[in-house]
Amino acid sequence: MDIGLVELRQQRLQKLFDDCQQQVISQVIGPFGLSVAMFEDRNGGNVTTVHNFESDDVDISYVAEKDEGHYEASRSKYDRDNIKQLSKKKKDDLKSSGVDGYTGKSVSPSDLEADHVTSLKTIHNTRKNHLAFETGDGYDRLSAVANSDENLVATHRDVNNPKRAKDIIEFANEEVDGKANRDKLGLKDELMLAAKQRSEQHLGSTANRAILKKQAGELLQTGGKQAALMGLRQSLGLLLTELVNGLFNEFKVLIKAGVEAGKTLFEEIKERLQRVIASVVKKIPAAASQAFQGGVSGFMSNLITFLINNFLSTAKRFVTIIREGLLGLVKAFKMIMFPPKGMTSSEALQEGLKVLTAVVVTSVGFLLQESVATFLKTLPFLIPVADAVSGVLIGIMTGLLSAFLAYQLDNLFARYRYAYDEKLLDAIATDAKLTEKMAGDLVVASEASLSSIAKYRESIKSYEKTGELLGAAGRASQAMASSLAQAVESAKTQVAETKEMISYLDETNALLDDFFGKKATE
Known part of the structure; x- marks a missing residue:
């Protein structure tokens, strides 16, 4: 090895x-x-989260120690006496309007009563509220929310007494002697829905804000x-x-x-x-x-x-x-x-x-x-x-x-690196072979290029000699042209002289003809 x-x-x-x-x-x-x-x-x-606080599938150990009392209270049986009742002043202020909040009719204040739109029982049985408002023996914060203006409506005792802890829409749909309470008591849907929406929105948003504030502080602390x-x-x-x-x-x-x-x-x-x-x-x-x-x-x-x-x-x-x-x-x-x-x-x-x-x-x-x-x-x-x-x-x-x-x-x-190295070496070897072949091809191409360059040099020399010959021929041509020009001029002179000679001979011949003609007549 x-x-x-x-x-x-x-x-x-x-x-x-x-x-x-x-x-x-x-x-x-x-x-x-x-x-x-x-x-x-x-x-x-x-x-403590709302999920753990509301769940029945977990034991109390899923709730933080400080929330254990509220956890127990949220699972206790509803007792109206645990929640503070409305003060006399608040009841009087609510009834002083003289208008039934569910029917819209004018009613004598003495016949009006304060109704919790979302009942105290429903508020108590909503476990999230106990976590939000940290209810204990006093139920002070839960009572304050339950008795808030947004959850109260002044209505006739004939509506409030039979309604008790029921939802107002559920109560309006109930039939008594074959007639719905809505028709029997003159309840108006738009007033009931507005009151219910106002109550639920207030209770929900207030609880959510309280829980958010509580959990944010505890998250920072813990x-x-x-x-x-x-x-x-x-x-x-x-x-x-x-x-x-x-x-x-x-x-x-x-x-x-x-x-x-x-x-x-x-x-x-x-x-x-x-x-x-x-x-x-x-x-x-x-x-x-x-x-x-x-x-x-x-x-x-x-x-x-x-x-x-x-x-x-x-x-x-x-x-x-x-x-x-x-x-x-x-x-x-x-x-x-x-x-x-x-x-x-x-x-x-x-x-x-x-x-x-x-x-x-x-x-x-x-x-x-x-x-x-x-x-x-x-x-x-x-x-x-x-x-x-x-x-x-x-x-x-x-x-x-x-x-x-x-x-x-x-x-x-x-092992991966070793296998990778082997592949890398194979690739390098293959690349080296390709490089070697390319280098050989480059050498052949270079030799061909050098041979071409040598031939180009010989061609250039041949072109130079041809140029010299053409130059000499040009110069000879110029000399010949000059000679020809001189010969032409000489020929012109000779022609002129010849013409004069011929003219002279013609004149001489005419004189001779005249001379010999005269001789013949004599």
Whole structure:
């Protein structure tokens, strides 16, 4: 086997052992150690939601401790005496108009009575109102809303007495002796609908505003507390993990190597402790960063738990999972999306997946912890320490499993990179062959170009000689033209002379003819 592969395998195994140690210590100190001591997670989270408050499928532990009294009051039987009655002044003011609010007719004030459009019983039996108005023994705030002007109408006693706690539209539709109350009492639909709409809108908006104000304040308070605790836990966890790891490694080396020559055991231990403390001090800036991240995670997990509980009721284990898991998710997202300097995107993805794996394993561990603790409590001698022991056992198991899965991820990415490197080398080799062929073609083309250039040079020389010959021919032609011009001029002169000679001869011939003619006649 190749020596390099053997060394690589040994390095990976050593890294696995180191990661197991690191993960086990981190899990035992962090989620299954400090978290148990610092956080008291409860069913439904830290802020009571309307969903949990109204639900009959959950027990009171889904309601915050401060809301337990209101929770019980919302499920108690309606008792009219618990809600304050209208004052005499308010009744008189309401009746002084002398107009029936449901019929629109003028009525003697002595015959008018104050009617609660939405009945006191309906208001009491709407559980949301008890959470909104924090009703207790006094029912003061609930009474104030129930007896508000928007929920009161002055009507004739003949309407108010039979209506009692019924809805006004429901009462108007009821038939008595074959005749609807609407027709029998002269009730007008537009007045009844307007009164009902005004009442329901006022009661609903008032309750919603009260709940929003209540929950917003509690979210800030509990979120701040969760942020502080989570920040403290993260910073302490990092420093304690560094301390325990350092002590473990230093004493492991001490046991293996022994005391250095010339030193006492006390001096050796003191020196190693100083090194450990120095390494812990160096981690303080990182602990401060972890405190900030933990604070953000603590606040956000509290908010997310609240949002979830508006639709689903979460058990306390899921509250813990949300808090611990959110921190891991933030770390993984930050690692993948914003890799540290000097880390490639592939390496960042690898580290991010390892963090996500640890989150999943830890979440499963939280779900199993309660079952393990319950099992341990079946052993009488473990009952006092069952919760602590279960935390340690689950912490060790999740730490080892997280390290093993991280090791498998490293191997997977290593195989992927090796296969990728092989493909890359093949591609490079193929590219080299293509490059070599292209270079050969370029050489051939270059040689052809050089040959063409040489021929061009010879052609240019030939053109130059031809030019010289043409120049000489031109010059010869010019000389010949000059000679021809001279010959023409000479010929012209000779012709002129010849003409004169001929003329002279003609004259001489005429004289001779005349002479010989005369001789003949004589």
